[in-house]
Amino acid sequence: MKSAIVFIAALLALSFVTVRAEGAEPKNVIFMIGDGMGVNHVTLTRTVAEELNMDKFPYGGIVTTYSMDSLITDSAAAGTALATGYKTNNGIISQTPDGKKLKTSLEAAKEAGKSTGLVTTTRITHATPAVFATHIDDRDNENEIAEQLLMAGVDVLLGGGLRHFLPAGEGKREDSLNLVSEFINAGYTFVDDREGLFAADSSPLLGLFTMSYMNYELDREEEEPSIAEMTEKAIELLSRNEEGFFLMVEGGRIDHAAHANDAASVVAETIAFDDAVGKALDFAREDGETLVVVTADHSTGGLTLGSGAEQWYNYEPLKSISISFESFAPLLNGQNTEELFEIYFGISPGEEEIKRIDEAVKTGDLYTIESAIAQVVSARTNIVFTTTQHDGGAVPIFSYGVGAESFSGFMDNTDVGAVIKEMAVHREEKSMIDRVLDRIRG
Ligand SMILES: [Zn+2]
Structure with a gap:
């Protein structure tokens, strides 16, 4: 009985010390x-x-x-x-x-x-x-x-x-x-x-x-x-x-x-x-x-920082973007694409890019439009995504x-x-x- 008490007391002391020492709780x-x-x-x-x-x-x-x-x-x-x-x-x-x-x-x-x-x-x-x-x-x-x-x-x-x-x-x-x-x-x-x-x-x-x-x-x-x-x-x-x-x-x-x-x-x-x-x-x-x-x-x-043959990426253009793609996409109507990019993205898209965006807008599909917008941004940052999943x-x-x-x-x-x-x-x-x-x- 006595030794059992000593045993329990020792265990108590041990467990107490261990818990305190680990401070893990x-x-x-x-x-x-x-x-x-x-x-x-x-x-x-x-x-x-x-x-x-x-x-x-x-x-x-x-x-x-x-x-x-x-x-x-x-x-x-x-x-x-x-x-x-x-x-x-x-x-x-x-x-x-x-x-x-x-x-x-x-x-x-x-x-x-x-x-x-x-x-x-x-x-x-x-x-x-x-x-x-x-x-x-x-x-x-x-x-x-x-x-x-x-x-x-x-x-x-x-x-x-x-x-x-x-x-x-x-x-x-x-x-x-x-x-x-x-x-x-x-x-x-x-x-x-x-x-x-x-x-x-x-x-x-x-x-x-x-x-x-x-x-x-x-x-x-x-x-x-x-x-x-x-x-x-x-x-x-x-x-x-x-x-x-x-x-x-x-x-x-x-x-x-x-x-x-x-x-x-x-x-x-x-x-x-x-x-x-x-x-x-x-x-x-x-x-x-x-x-x-x-x-x-x-x-x-599959976010990739730097893509293709050249080894670089540039995050600076991201700092001028003041709207999400989700809110930007519905604003695009195939007429003022260039202006909207300048206002909300601080980016002046080229003719080819505007054409691609406007074609995507015609599909009316949000994912298609977002992926076209992403291409415009990626062209300037070399930050790319390899999947939409x-x-x-x-x-x-x-x-x-x-x-x-x-x-x-x-x-x-x-x-x-x-x-x-x-x-x-x-x-x-x-x-x-x-x-x-x-x-x-x-
Ligand atoms: Zn998810």
Whole structure:
């Protein structure tokens, strides 16, 4: 009996010392995902911006992204790996291909008594936010995802996607359910503009600022909050919980810009995301008990810095572009192409280029028009995209704060997800006995 007590006491001391020494259990976790943000996307943005908050992180590495059924993942499968630690097939949200639900880091944090939040510049029902709080076999079923978000009880939800919360006729729902009313009935404050966000002083909070995606940073309206502003508000509200919090922030439109082969928007979106990273870093530095991990779910567009026989690229022309391809394309009508390029791009296109653009405009197909615009820009930058889809490249990871050393070197996305999930549950919350048992079981 006596020796058993000594043994347990020794184990307690050992476990306590080890936990303290490693300092590996953060109170708060801020997980930031640049959708589609491959290594070259960050490299190009760093070249333009000169300094990135991501570069101030002491640990970094490279992450593989392939899914269970493809070397090139989509955001659902990649997000599932990052949220749960398990691979699945493309298109599936946080469950196995045969339908078994996979517990997410956000769910684990909530069970541990922490506050939770999801922030995105896409629809809040889009794959990356969805994988943290919902489970479904088809990412495109966003109406169902919106319903599951209500059941999930996430404390702060900020982004676009109002159309999946409004009854038939007002948005994309086919039933009479008004989910905004349901969230309000469940105790949520609802806001739909920047001013409302700033005024919000309690959670749970639902902020849906656009019907679909939020606007690209280059096109952002005055009444739409930036990703940095949403991140700051989420941290402000979630950090009131003494048990800690788990927050996921997605820079969701880096991916869309790369799909559109729009290099200027890739840069603008990545800078906006990096501003949000700065807000997380400021909080973590002050707080001292927070882990911040920044990574991507996959790389998009096969972004190439320098193409062809000559070895050069020039980012300067990107700095004069003041509109996204998505907003620019509808302005083109086959008559004032030259003038519009001068106004919005600071570029004077040649005769051949104008002809090619006008021909693309005649097709009325957005992708064809965007790809013609991309050619005009690439001719001046030698920055090119090799695909309008995702590519198989590895993505970067950066980490700061308590437990940050666990995210360095070469990792698979399931390793990142598994460690985040472990860290989302603060070990101090476990009883001493649980800790001893953990150690005995290895
Ligand atoms: Zn994508």
